[in-house]
Every structure is written in C-alpha cells, then in structure tokens.
Amino acid sequence: MAQSAISVDAHHEHQHDTFKLLGFWIFLVTDCIIFACLFAVYAVLRTHTDGDLTGRELFEVKGFTAETFILLASSFTSGLASLAMHKGSKKQLLGWLAVTVLLGLSFVGLEITEFANMASEGAKITTNGFLSSFFTLVGTHGLHVSFGLIWMIGVMVQIGRHDIDSLTKEKVTIVGLYWHFLDVVWIFIFTVVYLLGVM
Amino acid sequence: MGSHENHGSAKTYILGFLFSLLLTAIPLWLVIQHVMNKTALTVSILLIAVLQLIIQFFFFMHIREGEKPRFHVMALVLGAVMVFTIVAGSIWIMTFNSQVH
Numbered sequence: 001m002a003q004s005a006i007s008v009d010a011h012h013e014h015q016h017d018t019f020k021l022l023g024f025w026i027f028l029v030t031d032c033i034i035f036a037c038l039f040a041v042y043a044v045l046r047t048h049t050d051g052d053l054t055g056r057e058l059f060e061v062k063g064f065t066a067e068t069f070i071l072l073a074s075s076f077t078s079g080l081a082s083l084a085m086h087k088g089s090k091k092q093l094l095g096w097l098a099v100t101v102l103l104g105l106s107f108v109g110l111e112i113t114e115f116a117n118m119a120s121e122g123a124k125i126t127t128n129g130f131l132s133s134f135f136t137l138v139g140t141h142g143l144h145v146s147f148g149l150i151w152m153i154g155v156m157v158q159i160g161r162h163d164i165d166s167l168t169k170e171k172v173t174i175v176g177l178y179w180h181f182l183d184v185v186w187i188f189i190f191t192v193v194y195l196l197g198v199m
Numbered sequence: 200m201g202s203h204e205n206h207g208s209a210k211t212y213i214l215g216f217l218f219s220l221l222l223t224a225i226p227l228w229l230v231i232q233h234v235m236n237k238t239a240l241t242v243s244i245l246l247i248a249v250l251q252l253i254i255q256f257f258f259f260m261h262i263r264e265g266e267k268p269r270f271h272v273m274a275l276v277l278g279a280v281m282v283f284t285i286v287a288g289s290i291w292i293m294t295f296n297s298q299v300h
Contacts, residue, residue, distance in 0.1 A: 018266060025271035029278035036282040040289035061231065068223055076216040079259050083209060180259045184252050190223070191248040195230045199240060 017170060024174050028181050031144075035185050038137040039192060046197075048129030055130075055197025058123050060114070064194040067110050068186065071145075074103035075183035082176045090164055093172070097156050100179065104149045111142045134193065141189060144182055151175055207261055215258025222251040 046055070078100045084092035115135070118124075125135040155171045162168055226244040229235065235243065256262045262272060 021265070022270050022274070026274050029274045032278045033281055033285065036285040040286045043286065043290050044293045061227075065227060069220070072216070072219050072223060075219075075255070075259060076212060079207070079212040079215070080209075083207065083212060177260060180255055183259075184255045187223075187248050187251045187255070191226065191244050195226055195244050196241060199230055199237065 017166075020170065021174070024177060028177065031181070032185075035137075035140070035188075038133070038140060039188065042133040042137045042193065045129040045133040050128040050130075052128050052131075053121070053123055055134075055193070056199075058118055058121070059194050059197050060117075061198060063110060063114050064190065067107055067114075068190045070103050070107045070110070071183050071186050074100045074107065075180050077103065078176050078179045082172055085164055085169060085172050088164060090159065093164065094156055094159060097152060097159075097172075101149055101152055101156075104145055104152070104179075108142060108146055108149070111138070115139075138189060138193065141182065141185055144185075148175070148178055148182060151178070207258070211258050215254055218254045218258070219251060222247050222254065 077096050081093050081096035081100060084096055118131075123131055125132055152175050155168070155175050158171065159168050226247045229240060229243060233240075262269075262275070265271060
C-alpha cells in the first residue's frame with residue numbers, strides 16, 4: 001500500500017518534470033521566432049548601407065572566427081558539465097560550468113570589443129539601416145549570452161549550497177539547453193551575417 | 200536503458216564537438232578561398248549551417264530523448280514552420296519594394 005503510494009508520487013513528480021522541460025522547449029521556440037524576425041529584418045536591410053562602409057570592410061575575420069570557436073567550445077563544455085552531473089560528480093560539474101562561464105565571458109568581451117571598434121570607425125547603430133539591423137540582431141544574441149552567464153553562475157551557487165539533487169539537476173539541464181540553443185543561433189549569425197558579409 | 204535515462208555519453212559529446220568544429224572550418228575556408236561562384240557558395244554555407252544545427256540538436260540537446268508523445272519535437276516543427284514563413288516571406292515580399300536592390 002505504502003509502496004504503491006510512493007510510486008504514484010514518483011510518477012506524478014516525473015510527469016511534472018517532463019512538463020517543465022516541455023515548457024522550456026516552448027520558450028526556446030518562441031525565442032527562435034524573435035530571432036527569425038531579427039534575421040528577416042537583417043536580410044532585407046543588409047544592402048541599405050547608404051553609401052557607408054559595408055560588412056566586407058567592417059567585419060574582421062579573426063574576431064568573428066574566434067567568437068565562433070569560443071562559443072562552440074563552451075557549448076561542448078556545458079555538455080560535459082551535464083555528463084559530470086549524471087555521474088554524480090559535484091566537483092567536475094562545477095568545474096565544467098566554471099569553464100563554460102569563462103568561455104562565455106571571453107565571448108562577450110570579444111563582442112564588446114568588436115562593437116566598440118566598429119563604433120570608433122563611425123559604424124554606429126544610428127548610422128544606416130544595415131547597421132541598425134546588425135547591432136539589433138547580434139546585440140540581442142549577446143544580451144542572451146550575458147543573461148545566460150548570470151543564470152549559470154546562479155545555478156552554480158545553488159549547487160554549491162544544495163549539492164546535486166533533483167531540483168538542481170533540472171536547473172542544470174535547462175540552463176544547458178538554453179546555452180546550446182544560443183550556440184545554434186550564433187551559427188546562423190556566423191553564416192548569414194559574417195560569412196555572407198565578408199564574401 | 201529507459202529513453203529518459205539517455206543523457207548521451209562522453210563519446211557522443213566529443214563526436215558532436217568534432218563535427219561542429221569541422222562544419223565551422225569548412226565554410227570559413229570556402230569563403231576565404233573563394234573556391235566557388237557567389238550563388239554556389241551562399242547555398243553551400245547555408246546548407247552547412249543547417250547541418251551544424253542538426254548536430255547541435257541531436258548530439259548536444261538530445262531531442263530524441265523524452266517520453267512519447269514527444270511534444271517538444273512537435274513544438275520545434277511548428278517553430279520551424281513559423282521561422283521559415285517569417286524569414287522567407289519577408290525576403291520575398293520585400294523584393295517587390297523597388298528600393299531593395
């Protein structure tokens with residue numbers, strides 16, 4: 001009797017977790033739609049340079065290549081973090097999350113440097129349609145990454161306090177999904193904005 | 200092995216990472232070396248980006264995981280339809296604007 005009650009509880013809890021994860025997937029889909037709108041605007045406005053510098057002159061291959069590889073590596077290390085979590089190793093989990101945060105910070109640092117360099121060359125968000133859409137698209141992604149960093153540090157603090165339990169496990173899984181999703185969005189920024197820009 | 204217990208292994212993560220590195224290096228090389236004409240190049244790098252997305256979804260985000268029915272996959276398919284409509288529709292309709300050329 002008691003045993004069956006426990007298994008019913010476990011079943012409910014499990015279903016609850018599944019729904020939470022589904023809710024997060026639905027959030028990711030809606031976030032995808034935001035980025036789709038920004039990509040559409042960029043695709044339409046990328047030729048509207050009003051006689052100013054184009055992407056070919058403004059984008060630096062070294063800079064955006066470094067950003068891309070750093071973000072790819074951080075997506076990998078956040079995967080290793082979730083692997084360590086399922087093995088039950090708190091030390092490894094915190095270690096890989098810390099590496100992910102450091103890679104994320106260097107990505108944001110590079111992006112800020114890139115934006116500052118562009119602004120100093122006179123390429124500001126108010127300059128023309130191309131640059132307005134560029135800064136909005138890439139900046140929105142950068143804000144997502146920055147928010148993800150704060151979130152990930154918060155999750156690390158919680159793991160430090162409560163160890164790996166069902167709640168912290170769920171949080172690591174969700175922040176990991178978010179992080180991989182940002183990597184997917186960046187792949188398209190890398191291809192559509194930078195590669196097509198310097199082509 | 201229960202389907203919800205499948206969180207991937209070190210091997211799938213490493214394999215996924217190697218694939219994603221390769222799929223970043225190839226388009227970069229193609230663009231820098233200008234090995235094709237512009238249209239072929241554009242199509243190739245966009246296709247490689249889609250491949251890269253598939254790698255992330257399967258190797259890192261484990262979309263095959265979870266109990267059936269997989270509502271998150273349905274949500275993703277719906278999202279893909281909306282993304283396609285917004286992006287392709289905007290580009291298409293704006294080609295009728297004489298200023299966009």
